[in-house]
Amino acid sequence: MLTDADQPLVEALSHDGRRGYADLSAATGWPESTVRRRLAELVGTGAVFYDVEVDPDSVGFRARALLWLSVAPARLAAVGAALADHEEVVFAAATTGPTNVVATIVCRDMPDLYRYLTERIGALEGVERVETAPMVRHVKQVGAIRS
Structure with a gap:
């Protein structure tokens, strides 16, 4: 502590x-x-931990997107646990408002992003709606030192 x-x-x-x-x-x-x-x-x-960040572009992952999911309340924990296991998900949180889950994902390219949305997200029971916003330019990230 x-x-x-x-x-x-x-x-x-x-x-x-x-x-x-x-x-x-x-x-x-x-x-x-x-x-x-x-x-x-x-x-x-666990109060302090080490975390290494790698620029996804440098290893061939060029499709970043924000997802806002509307999930049935009874399935919120299960969907959150599933997202935590998806290698594409770099951040996920339960929220309030018109959507109740937000996630940041990183995929290799746009066809990979499409497959992720249709095959992985689409298969999650309780996901009622998804809004997707591809990131067109990444300008800041926690912990990242840019020169």
Whole structure:
């Protein structure tokens, strides 16, 4: 569990999550052993985790889209669990409003996106309607450092 005392460590990692223990020690003013122990505790509890982002274009995945799904309330948890298992889905959440699930997907190309919508999403029981918005330009993403 993160505490207020962890703020210097979180702040240092937010600038560059690849910083070594010695650099984190200098940034926080803590002994290196304290940084090492506290970071191990936070990773162990899941409060801090490592995540690697790869530009999908660089590995041949050029069709990104936002999906808004209207799902029968009784099927919301099942549809969410199914989406969590789809390799195309990079983000999914239950929402409120005219639709109750939002997802971001990444597919290789537009024919792959079409297959995903018709074969994978279309097969999910409880999905009543899908709105799809292909992304034409990606300008910002959490954690991404653009030069």
